Amino acid sequence: MPNVDSLLSLFHPKWERPPPAISAPKPAPTASPPRRRNSARKSAPPVPHDGPSSAPWAIKDEDKKSGAGLLFFAYGQLSAIQKYLREATDAAASFRALNPKLQIAIVSNNGTVDARVFSHHITPRPDLLFAGRPFANGADPMPRQWLTRLYYMAHSPYALTWALDSGVLACAGDGSKGAVQTFLDEAERTQFWGFDVAQANQAHGAAMYPHNWNILYRWTPRTSAMMRDWFLLQLRRGVATDDQKTLHAAEARQLAAGGLAVGQMPAEFATAFYSPLAGSKKFYPRITRSVRGRVHVVHHTKTETCAVANVHAGRIRQLLQRDKDRPIETLTNASACRKAVHGSDAPAKRCPYTSGASEHRAEGRGPKAVKLVPLREGALS
Numbered sequence: 001m002p003n004v005d006s007l008l009s010l011f012h013p014k015w016e017r018p019p020p021a022i023s024a025p026k027p028a029p030t031a032s033p034p035r036r037r038n039s040a041r042k043s044a045p046p047v048p049h050d051g052p053s054s055a056p057w058a059i060k061d062e063d064k065k066s067g068a069g070l071l072f073f074a075y076g077q078l079s080a081i082q083k084y085l086r087e088a089t090d091a092a093a094s095f096r097a098l099n100p101k102l103q104i105a106i107v108s109n110n111g112t113v114d115a116r117v118f119s120h121h122i123t124p125r126p127d128l129l130f131a132g133r134p135f136a137n138g139a140d141p142m143p144r145q146w147l148t149r150l151y152y153m154a155h156s157p158y159a160l161t162w163a164l165d166s167g168v169l170a171c172a173g174d175g176s177k178g179a180v181q182t183f184l185d186e187a188e189r190t191q192f193w194g195f196d197v198a199q200a201n202q203a204h205g206a207a208m209y210p211h212n213w214n215i216l217y218r219w220t221p222r223t224s225a226m227m228r229d230w231f232l233l234q235l236r237r238g239v240a241t242d243d244q245k246t247l248h249a250a251e252a253r254q255l256a257a258g259g260l261a262v263g264q265m266p267a268e269f270a271t272a273f274y275s276p277l278a279g280s281k282k283f284y285p286r287i288t289r290s291v292r293g294r295v296h297v298v299h300h301t302k303t304e305t306c307a308v309a310n311v312h313a314g315r316i317r318q319l320l321q322r323d324k325d326r327p328i329e330t331l332t333n334a335s336a337c338r339k340a341v342h343g344s345d346a347p348a349k350r351c352p353y354t355s356g357a358s359e360h361r362a363e364g365r366g367p368k369a370v371k372l373v374p375l376r377e378g379a380l381s
Helices: 004-008 078-098 147-154 179-189 221-237 243-258 303-309 334-342
Strands: 068-074 104-108 120-122 160-164 197-201 210-218 262-264 286-288 318-321 329-331
Touching: 068 078, 068 147, 068 179, 078 104, 078 179, 104 147, 147 160, 147 221, 147 243, 160 179, 210 243, 221 243, 286 334, 303 318, 318 334, 329 334
Parallel strands: 068 104, 068 160, 104 120, 197 262
Antiparallel strands: 160 210, 197 210, 286 318, 318 329
16 A cells, blocks of 8 residues: 555655745835825736646656547456456547547556557556545445546646546447547647636536546646646545545636636537436436537447437437436437426426537537536535
């Protein structure tokens, strides 16, 4: 298990006594201007603040980050490696087949990875392979922790990194050839349309609450500071606790401290299923955010999902799965959505995940600017 010194070394490469502070000479006294009587006090306008309020994360070889690429993960104990490396290889192969020149890296403590699929193999340090734990609800007995993932997201070799879960697919079909490469090329050309980070959104409304299966980020001083805070918040709450809650907090804190441009990934590149009933403990039914164009990236491992997702490409639609044994349906209007989710077409019934949905109206169009869900008091306790 990592010790305190090894964790501290991640942030400070050498422990040294700081040099003595040098006092600036005191300015010569100047006469005060005469005071105006009965003059209204006017505060100075706020100074624009586009940088972090503290030093960014001191990443090794930071100056060597270049280009754009995908980043997958398959690390941990042998059983975890076997499962996630198989999934990540299948996922990366689906991207590679449609985007032959795409840069794709994987963080894995397996001895080898498929060089036909992955262009970079990043081997994590043994002391950064933290102990995980199964989900509390017992749905998955596999021990998990995301702190290793978080650390190597910051140490990605790319200046523009698209971090994805292993359980994803790039959808094939007409109009999908080269779509991911085109999207990344345009993101590079435009400096990511001015964003620092964009991610999938699991909030019911138009505000943002991150869904960490799909995060695209540009390495900037603001992103660096946010990720360092995210890492420390994760340590504070627990290595194996929910990393989406700590990312939300880190983004909110960086937004307040030094600015952070957060976006929502276009639904065409971030289609995923969510519970449509707020507060429900049931896994099904599941519904996607509304999407307009062709679905290029889906949080699913079955190719049939891609086929269903694109039957009505060009129309605003949502996908619905009522339970695991029933086929995925396509909902093409709000009435069908209300009936499927609530069993009633009453106008008072709200169709979830329609607001702030598809923004990729044409190839090359970037993420949508969003406001974060407000950070609640005690959210990190």
